[in-house]
Amino acid sequence: MIGYLSGKIISSKPTKIILDVNGVGYVVNISINTFEKISDKSSASLFIYTHVKEDSISLYGFYTESEKEMFELLISVNGIGPKLALSILSGIQVVDLTSAITSGDISRIISVPGIGRKTAERLVLELRTKVADVSVEGEMDISSGIKKEAVSALTTLGYNYKFAEKAVREVFNAEPASSLEELIKKALGKLS
Numbered sequence: 001m002i003g004y005l006s007g008k009i010i011s012s013k014p015t016k017i018i019l020d021v022n023g024v025g026y027v028v029n030i031s032i033n034t035f036e037k038i039s040d041k042s043s044a045s046l047f048i049y050t051h052v053k054e055d056s057i058s059l060y061g062f063y064t065e066s067e068k069e070m071f072e073l074l075i076s077v078n079g080i081g082p083k084l085a086l087s088i089l090s091g092i093q094v095v096d097l098t099s100a101i102t103s104g105d106i107s108r109i110i111s112v113p114g115i116g117r118k119t120a121e122r123l124v125l126e127l128r129t130k131v132a133d134v135s136v137e138g139e140m141d142i143s144s145g146i147k148k149e150a151v152s153a154l155t156t157l158g159y160n161y162k163f164a165e166k167a168v169r170e171v172f173n174a175e176p177a178s179s180l181e182e183l184i185k186k187a188l189g190k191l192s
Contacts, residue, residue, distance in 0.1 A: 002026075002059060006045035009038065015086070017061070019044060028061035029082075032090035036166075037063045051082050060086060069134045070094045077126050079119060087114045091162060098131045111161050147172055150183045159191055167191050 005028065007021035014035045019026045028046060030038075038044040046061035047068040060082055062068040067089060074085035088097070091112035100108040101124055109120035147168050154164035167187040171178065178186065 001050045002048045003050075004046070005048050005059075005061065006043070008043045009041065012039065015090070017044070019046070019061075026059055028059045029086060030061045031067065031086050033093060034061060034063040034067065049082075058082065062089075064094070066094050066134055070097060070131070073127055073130055073134065074123070077123055079122065084114060088112050091115075093165070094134065096165070098134055101127050101131045104128070108161075146178075146180050146183060149180055150187060153184050154187060154191070163191060 005019055005021050005026055007019045007026075010018040010020050010025055012018075012035065014032050015030060017028050017030055017035075017038070019028055028048065030046070034046070038046075044061075044063075046063060047065050049060040049062070049068055049071055051058045051060060060071060062071060071082075071085050071089060074080050074088055075082055080088075091114075092100070092108075096108070099105070104124050106117065106120045106124065109115055109123060110117055115123075150168045150172075151161065151164050154168070155161050164187065167190040168183060170190060171183055171186040175182070175186070
């Protein structure tokens with residue numbers, strides 16, 4: 001089983017990359033969150049989940065180990081395969097998903113495309129006690145109060161959660177000392 005790959009990016013799309021590792025090109029399925037972190041790089045190091053079926057072997061790559069751990073938890077739930085798990089991780093950050101599952105926030109989970117109420121309820125039921133084991137090292141700042149408030153304000157104004165969260169994250173990373181009002185104004189500028 002392949003657990004980690006590091007190499008040159010030959011081709012990249014939002015959901016798939018080809019990684020050249022010592023002359024061998026590996027096709028690796030990735031989440032949009034991982035793509036955002038490696039899109040401006042010429043090489044990447046990814047944690048790999050190897051999915052073996054009787055007719056194929058697929059590789060799923062993750063920028064952080066916590067994203068891989070969450071992926072493995074998601075596919076352990078009945079009815080969630082690797083493609084749907086990757087779709088979930090593309091629609092929500094690991095920290096937010098962990099928070100939504102532990103708090104039982106079904107509405108946040110069903111805001112992810114492809115997830116219905118029954119699947120969201122099954123996720124909460126089966127993973128509520130398990131997600132605490134997912135280490136979210138260095139990612140906890142995403143759920144800090146000021147950013148959550150800014151995202152909440154933008155979604156109240158009608159913006160898509162995923163786009164609002166991304167805009168707020170970009171503004172906050174560029175200017176961490178921003179006040180809530182500045183954060184919302186600058187994120188609105190990015191969304192317009």
